[in-house]
Amino acid sequence: MVGQVQSLQNGGIQVKKLGLVMSMACLIAVAGCGSPHPESASTPTAPVASSPSPTPTPTPTPTALSTQAAGKYFLDSICPANRLIMPLNAAFTANPLNVQAEKSAAGAYRDGLATAARALANPPLAWPSLIKGDVDAFVNDLYTDIASANALASQVDQQGLTTAWNGWKDSGGAAKAQAVRVKLGLSSDAAASCGM
Numbered sequence: 001m002v003g004q005v006q007s008l009q010n011g012g013i014q015v016k017k018l019g020l021v022m023s024m025a026c027l028i029a030v031a032g033c034g035s036p037h038p039e040s041a042s043t044p045t046a047p048v049a050s051s052p053s054p055t056p057t058p059t060p061t062p063t064a065l066s067t068q069a070a071g072k073y074f075l076d077s078i079c080p081a082n083r084l085i086m087p088l089n090a091a092f093t094a095n096p097l098n099v100q101a102e103k104s105a106a107g108a109y110r111d112g113l114a115t116a117a118r119a120l121a122n123p124p125l126a127w128p129s130l131i132k133g134d135v136d137a138f139v140n141d142l143y144t145d146i147a148s149a150n151a152l153a154s155q156v157d158q159q160g161l162t163t164a165w166n167g168w169k170d171s172g173g174a175a176k177a178q179a180v181r182v183k184l185g186l187s188s189d190a191a192a193s194c195g196m
């Protein structure tokens with residue numbers, strides 16, 4: 001075929017006919033590949049009038065918890081961790097001290113604080129604006145307490161436990177929790193409100 005094309009190229013008119021036939025064949029082949037519906041490739045379509053773009057729907061503001069629901073959710077979230085303070089204190093004041101009991105109580109308290117922090121950071125509805133900043137600050141302090149409880153739980157001997165216990169610094173969380181309690185009209189007696 002290549003030899004024929006070269007000899008036809010010198011022939012003038014026949015080359016043009018062959019080129020035209022080849023071009024048409026290519027166009028038909030390409031048109032057939034461009035659409036799963038062959039008729040749409042050969043049927044001209046009328047221009048479609050553009051419809052106005054829809055107005056975007058604004059993101060709805062999340063519904064906030066009522067003050068009463070926020071108070072209940074706060075207590076339901078933090079009280080289980082607060083109740084774990086009693087066995088932790090008991091383990092560290094026992095006579096004689098028991099390293100495994102101290103480590104176990106510290107690990108349980110760490111896990112209880114982590115559960116509370118997750119719950120408080122992700123309420124089912126938004127916190128009321130009155131306390132949102134206080135709750136966020138309190139959760140950040142809980143992260144510090146989680147780290148301190150983890151330091152206790154990871155000790156291997158009594159000396160390490162005693163050092164970690166004495167080195168536990170106040171995170172400031174209790175004051176922030178009181179701000180939430182007062183603003184929600186909850187009792188300031190954290191122990192009593194958690195049934196301790």
